[in-house]
Amino acid sequence: MIPETPTFVTHLECSETGEVYAADEIHNLSRAGKPLLVRYDLAAVAKAVSKADLRQRLPEFWRYRELLPVRDSDNVVRLGELMTPLLPCRTLERALGVTSVLIKDEGRLPTGSFKARGLALAVSMARELGVKRMAMPTNGNAGAALAAYCTRAGIESFVFCPDDTPEVNVRETALAGAHTWTVNGLINDCGRIVADGKEAMDWFDTSTLKEPYRIEGKKTMGLELAEQLDWQLPDVILYPTGGGTGLIGMWKAFAELREMGWLSGPFPKMVAVQAEGCAPIVRAFKAGERHATPWQDAHTIAAGIRVPAALGDFLILDALRDSGGFATAVSDDAITDMQHRIAREEGMLLCPEGAATAAALVQEVSTGRIGREDQVVLFNCATGLKYPMPAVNQHLDISNPVDFSQLRR
Numbered sequence: 001m002i003p004e005t006p007t008f009v010t011h012l013e014c015s016e017t018g019e020v021y022a023a024d025e026i027h028n029l030s031r032a033g034k035p036l037l038v039r040y041d042l043a044a045v046a047k048a049v050s051k052a053d054l055r056q057r058l059p060e061f062w063r064y065r066e067l068l069p070v071r072d073s074d075n076v077v078r079l080g081e082l083m084t085p086l087l088p089c090r091t092l093e094r095a096l097g098v099t100s101v102l103i104k105d106e107g108r109l110p111t112g113s114f115k116a117r118g119l120a121l122a123v124s125m126a127r128e129l130g131v132k133r134m135a136m137p138t139n140g141n142a143g144a145a146l147a148a149y150c151t152r153a154g155i156e157s158f159v160f161c162p163d164d165t166p167e168v169n170v171r172e173t174a175l176a177g178a179h180t181w182t183v184n185g186l187i188n189d190c191g192r193i194v195a196d197g198k199e200a201m202d203w204f205d206t207s208t209l210k211e212p213y214r215i216e217g218k219k220t221m222g223l224e225l226a227e228q229l230d231w232q233l234p235d236v237i238l239y240p241t242g243g244g245t246g247l248i249g250m251w252k253a254f255a256e257l258r259e260m261g262w263l264s265g266p267f268p269k270m271v272a273v274q275a276e277g278c279a280p281i282v283r284a285f286k287a288g289e290r291h292a293t294p295w296q297d298a299h300t301i302a303a304g305i306r307v308p309a310a311l312g313d314f315l316i317l318d319a320l321r322d323s324g325g326f327a328t329a330v331s332d333d334a335i336t337d338m339q340h341r342i343a344r345e346e347g348m349l350l351c352p353e354g355a356a357t358a359a360a361l362v363q364e365v366s367t368g369r370i371g372r373e374d375q376v377v378l379f380n381c382a383t384g385l386k387y388p389m390p391a392v393n394q395h396l397d398i399s400n401p402v403d404f405s406q407l408r409r
């Protein structure tokens with residue numbers, strides 16, 4: 001059961017200028033062209049709910065209902081948003097000599113990726129505000145989540161994917177009921193189609209950070225993590241950063257929890273992990289800039305972080321700097337090696353983006369930017385089952401006797 005409680009949203013706010021916007025109205029970007037953030041009466045939340053109350057609720061992210069924007073529970077669109085496990089990686093800990101390495105495995109969420117968190121909120125709010133049609137450009141997982149939640153909500157959806165989007169994502173999106181189009185262009189070209197079609201199609205632009213609620217959904221990663229670690233945040237969080245919704249959302253979660261007086265101890269260092277073939281945030285971080293310049297010829301096998309320009313670049317960079325963290329890039333070879341290594345040694349099938357955080361951990365322990373005494377959390381954002389795996393070519397021919405001594409090749 002979703003607890004029937006009043007919600008505590010007071011207003012929305014421009015993330016750059018602080019200009020105030022009314023809640024309960026349809027919004028995209030602020031007048032300054034920046035993302036809008038949802039603000040709550042946190043003192044009232046802290047009075048209305050306790051940590052002990054949370055423990056009585058179902059292990060799903062709607063348990064943080066008071067810190068989410070949906071007013072009427074009838075508008076909540078659900079596909080089973082379970083809390084995701086935080087799994088220790090003992091073999092990696094031993095190999096690196098690091099005290100604690102935990103992977104938050106987001107592959108368990110509906111549609112097999114953490115995009116479900118953001119889209120569950122965006123679509124629930126769209127239903128609450130009377131939106132009938134939603135559209136987005138996507139490199140894959142976001143489109144699949146939009147399609148699934150829209151279908152569930154009875155909202156029509158349109159999804160535009162660059163030609164190099166993983167085939168599995170294009171197919172699952174179409175199968176889940178979105179009008180699905182591949183496009184001979186890049187993600188920004190797909191974004192332009194969504195922007196240009198607004199008038200003709202009367203659809204709501206659900207692009208990353210162009211509406212206020214996907215961040216609120218991704219915020220639940222931070223809330224869950226805090227609760228799972230008994231309200232003491234880890235030392236370091238490595239997050240595979242594309243548009244940065246999750247990193248921005250978690251940082252917002254930590255700020256809100258601190259304001260409620262629920263956190264003890266320091267905030268974690270936030271580390272943005274990107275691929276060497278598409279690392280605009282790493283470049284801007286190193287240059288000391290607050291905005292990133294678009295990355296030319298972006299390429300990486302990790303499609304989820306193939307984002308040449310992020311609308312919330314300054315929010316990502318602020319969080320990295322305010323937390324004492326940093327940004328770092330890893331090669332596609334390191335990603336693939338790590339995907340295979342974690343599968344072999346820990347029994348977990350990571351997505352390439354998740355493997356990128358593990359590769360970054362190894363790299364940054366060797367540079368000393370991550371200490372051996374640190375408690376480190378990595379994010380695996382999608383199930384590894386959606387991605388290409390090495391072929392198996394060991395075959396037994398039953399017309400011959402089986403040579404058991406050869407089975408362990």
Ligand SMILES: *Cc1c(COP(=O)(O)O)cnc(C)c1O
Pocket residue numbers: 113115141142208240241242243244245246247304305351353354381382
């Ligand atoms: C979208 C996505 C990311 C990047 O997430 P952001 O919060 O947008 O930066 C990483 N990995 C996977 C698998 C994704 O689908």
